[in-house]
Amino acid sequence: MPSSTSTLTIRPARPAEYEALGKMLVAAYAALPGMPSSAEQPDYYAMLADVAARARKPALTVFVATDAGGNPLGSIDFIDDMTQYGSGGTASTVTDAAGVRLLAVEDAARGKGVGKALTLFCIERAREIGKHRLVLHTTRVMQAAWAMYEGLGFVRFPEIDFRQGNLDVFGFLLSLKGSAAAP
Numbered sequence: 135m136p137s138s139t140s141t142l143t144i145r146p147a148r149p150a151e152y153e154a155l156g157k158m159l160v161a162a163y164a165a166l167p168g169m170p171s172s173a174e175q176p177d178y179y180a181m182l183a184d185v186a187a188r189a190r191k192p193a194l195t196v197f198v199a200t201d202a203g204g205n206p207l208g209s210i211d212f213i214d215d216m217t218q219y220g221s222g223g224t225a226s227t228v229t230d231a232a233g234v235r236l237l238a239v240e241d242a243a244r245g246k247g248v249g250k251a252l253t254l255f256c257i258e259r260a261r262e263i264g265k266h267r268l269v270l271h272t273t274r275v276m277q278a279a280w281a282m283y284e285g286l287g288f289v290r291f292p293e294i295d296f297r298q299g300n301l302d303v304f305g306f307l308l309s310l311k312g313s314a315a316a317p
Contacts, residue, residue, distance in 0.1 A: 141201060141202055142199050142200070142201065142207070142247075142248065142251055143199070143200050143202075143204075144197055144198070144199050144200075144251060144252060144255045145197065145198060145200070146195050146196065146197060146198070147185065147189065147196040147197065147198040147206075147209060148198075149186065149189075151185075151198060151206055152185035152186045152189065152196075153185070154206060155185045155196065155198060155206060155209045156182065156183035156184060156185045157183070158206065158208075158209065158238055158240055159182040159183065159185070159209065159236060159238045160172070160179055160182050160183050161241070162238040162239065162240075162241070163179070163182060163238065164179070165241070166275045166276060167275060168274070168275040169273075169275045169301070170298075170299055170300065170301055174299060174300075175298070175299055178298065178299075182236065185209075188211060188220075188236075191218055191220075192218075193213055193214050193215035193217075193218035194211055194212070194213050194214075194218060194220075195211070195212045195214075196209055196210075196211055196212075197209060197210050197211075197212055197252060197255060197256070199248050199251055199252050201243075206240065207239060207240050207243040207246075207248045208237070208238060208239035208240060208243060208248040208249060208252055209236070209237075209238055209252070210234055210235075210236065210237045210238075210252040210253070210255075210256060211234065211235040211236045212232065212233075212234055212256045212259055212260075213232060213233040213234070213235065214232050214259075214260075214263055214265075216228050216229070216231050216232070216233055216269070219233045219235070219269075220235070221235065221271055221296070221303070222296035222297070222298055222303065223271075223294045223295060223296030223303070223305065224293065224294050224296075225269055225271070225294040225305065228267065228269055228294065230265060230266045230267055231260075231265055231266070231267035231268060231269050231307075232256070232259070232260040232263065232265040232267075232268050232269075233268065233269045233270060234253065234256045234268065234269075234270045235270065235271070237249055237252060237253065237279060244278075245278075249278070249279065249282060250282055250286070253282065253283070253286060254286070256268065257286070257308065257310070260310055261310050265310060266309065266310050266311050267307055267308065267309055267310060268288075268307070268308045268310060269291060269294065269305060269306065269307050269308075270283065270288070270305075270306050271294070271296075271303045271304060271305055271306070272303075272304055272306065273301055273302065273303055273304065274302065274304075275301075280304075283306050286308065287308055287309075288306040288307060288308045289306065289307055289308075290304065290305070290306060290307075291305040291306055291307035292304070292305060293305065
């Protein structure tokens with residue numbers, strides 16, 4: 135299941151990496167201008183930090199992108215059973231779909247294609263397991279991710295929008311029927 139490019143390897147995260155990945159997620163999300171703080175949403179930040187709890191879910195795989203030296207550069211959660219998606223809103227009712235959540239890239243690796251590589255990996259994973267759709271959520275404070283998702287062909291899917299505290303969370307959908315992933 136590992137995927138490799140000349141400088142990047144994507145594989146399931148290992149338990150020894152969970153704590154560092156949790157810290158990376160918390161730091162990445164907390165640094166977003168306009169993102170609620172950990173004081174405002176302590177349960178959300180606790181969930182971000184607890185990679186081990188998410189990885190124990192049978193329908194969820196935490197994937198990590200590493201450099202040639204094995205250093206984690208980013209991570210993403212892939213959910214192969216939408217009933218286990220685990221966010222607000224109605225995403226868990228979407229049929230014939232897989233989902234991705236909690237994409238984060240190490241600060242020093244941003245802008246180098248790590249997030250895109252992780253997303254493309256998950257698109258292919260969804261196809262491999264026979265899903266016809268891939269869903270995700272993002273917010274307006276996640277401008278780089280929003281633009282990347284649209285560039286990969288994801289379209290707004292307002293049926294699964296929800297509100298997390300004071301933050302509007304927007305659903306996106308990618309149809310996987312008969313199309314190849316964008317480069």
